[in-house]
Amino acid sequence: MIPAAFDYTAPSTVEDAVRALAESGEDAKVIAGGQSLIPVLRMRLAAPTTLVDIGRVPELRGIRDDGDELVIGATTTHYEVQRDPLVRVHAPLLRAATDTVADPQVRHRGTFGGALVHADPAGDLLAPTLALDAELVLHGPAGRRTVAAADFFTDYFTTALRQDELLVAVRIPKHTGWGAHYEKFSRVAQAWSIVAVAVAVRVEGGVIAEARVALTNMSAVPVRADAVERALVGSPATAESIKAAAAHAAEGTSPTADGDADVAYRQHLARVLTSRAVTAAVGA
Numbered sequence: 001m002i003p004a005a006f007d008y009t010a011p012s013t014v015e016d017a018v019r020a021l022a023e024s025g026e027d028a029k030v031i032a033g034g035q036s037l038i039p040v041l042r043m044r045l046a047a048p049t050t051l052v053d054i055g056r057v058p059e060l061r062g063i064r065d066d067g068d069e070l071v072i073g074a075t076t077t078h079y080e081v082q083r084d085p086l087v088r089v090h091a092p093l094l095r096a097a098t099d100t101v102a103d104p105q106v107r108h109r110g111t112f113g114g115a116l117v118h119a120d121p122a123g124d125l126l127a128p129t130l131a132l133d134a135e136l137v138l139h140g141p142a143g144r145r146t147v148a149a150a151d152f153f154t155d156y157f158t159t160a161l162r163q164d165e166l167l168v169a170v171r172i173p174k175h176t177g178w179g180a181h182y183e184k185f186s187r188v189a190q191a192w193s194i195v196a197v198a199v200a201v202r203v204e205g206g207v208i209a210e211a212r213v214a215l216t217n218m219s220a221v222p223v224r225a226d227a228v229e230r231a232l233v234g235s236p237a238t239a240e241s242i243k244a245a246a247a248h249a250a251e252g253t254s255p256t257a258d259g260d261a262d263v264a265y266r267q268h269l270a271r272v273l274t275s276r277a278v279t280a281a282v283g284a
């Protein structure tokens with residue numbers, strides 16, 4: 001289907017983009033890579049009167065080292081995240097998850113920020129962002145504010161971002177030297193996650209000293225597997241103790257049933273995939 005008619009503007013600064021959003025009112029929409037928004041427009045599930053294209057704002061793109069954190073601009077593409085040497089060294093979990101997103105064409109156009117704002121519960125970049133305790137930097141008419149990933153995802157396809165705000169960057173604490181793995185389960189290659197598990201662990205002398213575990217598509221929003229993390233910390237990095245910790249993976253989740261999986265199967269997947277992901281992350 002052809003989208004409903006809309007006005008189009010392509011500002012070159014964050015301030016101009018925010019001004020364009022404010023001037024166009026409630027029916028304006030930001031477009032980044034267009035990989036999720038264009039299908040929505042073509043199905044006429046949304047009919048914004050104005051599209052504000054942020055693809056030509058240089059400040060929004062790129063990855064930089066900022067002391068203890070990496071700062072990833074919102075319009076940095078999945079392809080750029082995959083190939084960035086800073087991400088490889090300091091946020092290997094994000095790289096592992098990005099490797100599983102869609103196909104090369106989508107990864108060349110789609111952006112890290114767009115994926116987070118779209119907030120599809122099956123999206124592969126939400127759980128790593130949560131697991132790594134990232135912060136999202138938002139810019140609106142009143143200036144900038146920072147929201148923790150744990151507070152950003154609020155419901156299905158819904159976030160704490162206001163209509164008149166842009167996501168400008170994501171600040172990710174460095175996890176240098178940590179083991180990491182993203183275990184994704186889908187029926188066919190290049191499909192969305194039925195369930196997936198994001199893991200980062202720090203092992204010291206054969207013992208798990210720190211653990212971050214988050215689940216994709218086990219609730220309306222990505223969830224941290226707190227009980228698994230508690231069970232892992234202080235345990236030997238052995239197959240037996242990892243399996244025992246992973247048995248807690250479905251606790252506190254509320255998965256849905258759909259054509260791919262019922263609730264019990266998703267809970268089962270969470271346990272099995274968590275065990276696999278932690279095992280891979282510790283290199284056991």
Ligand SMILES: Cc1cc2nc3c(=O)[nH]c(=O)nc-3n(C[C@H](O)[C@H](O)[C@H](O)COP(=O)(O)OP(=O)(O)OC[C@H]3O[C@@H](n4cnc5c(N)ncnc54)[C@H](O)[C@@H]3O)c2cc1C
Nearest residue numbers: 030032033034035036037102110111114115117123124167
């Ligand atoms: C065939 C196909 C397969 C896919 N498979 C996967 C997959 O396996 N795993 C996965 O995780 N994803 C998958 N995706 C989605 C992909 O990751 C998209 O790139 C991503 O969801 C949206 O990014 P975008 O830059 O294209 O955003 P857009 O489509 O441009 O925008 C998406 C939404 O975010 C808003 N938005 C975008 N950027 C900003 C910003 N900076 N500030 C404020 N609002 C903003 C837009 O207004 C819109 O509501 C797939 C997409 C396609 C087309």
